[in-house]
Amino acid sequence: MTGRSPGPRSQAPPAGGAAADVTPVTRPPGELLSIGAAAQLLGISERALRYYQQLGLVTPCGTTPGGMRRYSDEDLARVARIRELQSLLGLNLDEIAVVLRNDDRAAEIKQLYHDERTGADKRTELVRESLRMQEQLRATVEAKRASLDQFLASVDERIARLEGALEREAGSTSRATDRTHQQTG
Amino acid sequence: MTGRSPGPRSQAPPAGGAAADVTPVTRPPGELLSIGAAAQLLGISERALRYYQQLGLVTPCGTTPGGMRRYSDEDLARVARIRELQSLLGLNLDEIAVVLRNDDRAAEIKQLYHDERTGADKRTELVRESLRMQEQLRATVEAKRASLDQFLASVDERIARLEGALEREAGSTSRATDRTHQQTG
DNA sequence: TCAAACCCTTACGTCAACGTCAGAGTTGAC
DNA sequence: GTCAACTCTGACGTTGACGTAAGGGTTTGA
Numbered sequence: 001m002t003g004r005s006p007g008p009r010s011q012a013p014p015a016g017g018a019a020a021d022v023t024p025v026t027r028p029p030g031e032l033l034s035i036g037a038a039a040q041l042l043g044i045s046e047r048a049l050r051y052y053q054q055l056g057l058v059t060p061c062g063t064t065p066g067g068m069r070r071y072s073d074e075d076l077a078r079v080a081r082i083r084e085l086q087s088l089l090g091l092n093l094d095e096i097a098v099v100l101r102n103d104d105r106a107a108e109i110k111q112l113y114h115d116e117r118t119g120a121d122k123r124t125e126l127v128r129e130s131l132r133m134q135e136q137l138r139a140t141v142e143a144k145r146a147s148l149d150q151f152l153a154s155v156d157e158r159i160a161r162l163e164g165a166l167e168r169e170a171g172s173t174s175r176a177t178d179r180t181h182q183q184t185g
Numbered sequence: 186m187t188g189r190s191p192g193p194r195s196q197a198p199p200a201g202g203a204a205a206d207v208t209p210v211t212r213p214p215g216e217l218l219s220i221g222a223a224a225q226l227l228g229i230s231e232r233a234l235r236y237y238q239q240l241g242l243v244t245p246c247g248t249t250p251g252g253m254r255r256y257s258d259e260d261l262a263r264v265a266r267i268r269e270l271q272s273l274l275g276l277n278l279d280e281i282a283v284v285l286r287n288d289d290r291a292a293e294i295k296q297l298y299h300d301e302r303t304g305a306d307k308r309t310e311l312v313r314e315s316l317r318m319q320e321q322l323r324a325t326v327e328a329k330r331a332s333l334d335q336f337l338a339s340v341d342e343r344i345a346r347l348e349g350a351l352e353r354e355a356g357s358t359s360r361a362t363d364r365t366h367q368q369t370g
Numbered sequence: 371t372c373a374a375a376c377c378c379t380t381a382c383g384t385c386a387a388c389g390t391c392a393g394a395g396t397t398g399a400c
Numbered sequence: 401g402t403c404a405a406c407t408c409t410g411a412c413g414t415t416g417a418c419g420t421a422a423g424g425g426t427t428t429g430a
Contacts (some may be wrong), residue, residue: 067408087275087332155319166309
């Protein structure tokens, strides 16, 4: 009911935890991965990786002399982020591109921030810019969370009513049909 | 960045609150609505309503002698539920069909529960069944909420770091380049 | 009663996010 | 060096969730 993991349709698969059921691929330390290995580790298809690259979302950090893609840990993290934004926030790849560009800008800002040549006021300005972007993202997430909490509350309410009914049933043990069956909505 | 409302792509539009920006359509009391009125009130297209019917998700409570659909408030609520399940949980229409079937079963159970002819043990059994279904849905929602909270926490952490940096900048007011620029991650 | 506004079914179109297949090149172990 | 396994670049196919247009009925207010 929560959507089968292997399929690409509907929900995006986990892609953040362990890979597929077979061959958990005990992750290598800091080596570069081929597209096949990366795909298996992330639990997604090679096609998806190429597609993300085509859209400019993730470019593998390098290639072999023959032109074969090599993915770093950082690249993998970026792909994981994509899947997270897909499944958690329901963003499409265009919207995700915006978020990733903000991430990149944040990294750039961090560099500049630690650069000795950056003046104090410039530094402050950069931090403010980064802050604005993060707060915008936060607003999106928070909105989603609020709706989800409300939904969860309504489910919990139904559950509470049902549990109440169950207790009342248990209370009226052997006496057959008493009239304690309230009309609770 | 949060997905434009009018478009059908990516995220499902609100459909729970007010309709489109023009003509808020101050809802009629308990009358039946034509498909056009229903669509406008819900902020979705007529095509979507027909499509949901085609999939067996929502059948308007009646039709005119000429065969034109009439939607009750209950029908509208059902459609709103569909949109909510789409946008909040990211379920596809097949998965939503399952949830709606559970909703229907719950309503049926409620009827049986309040039926005098239903015995005490049967009653208990029915409540248990309903409870199981709701708890299954709850698990789905809760899982989503947990991931979302974690994501939100990570965003908040970044924000906190940035705010810290900002305060430190404000602290080192006029003195040009001091060395209080910590390496915080 | 009659025309404008609305609705019906049927059917083809669209768009995102990949799936899949073909034909050719690359790599790495032996 | 060679061969199996892997990867490359096109390019067309698929699927879900509708959009859209055609051709024809239905409703309703004047």
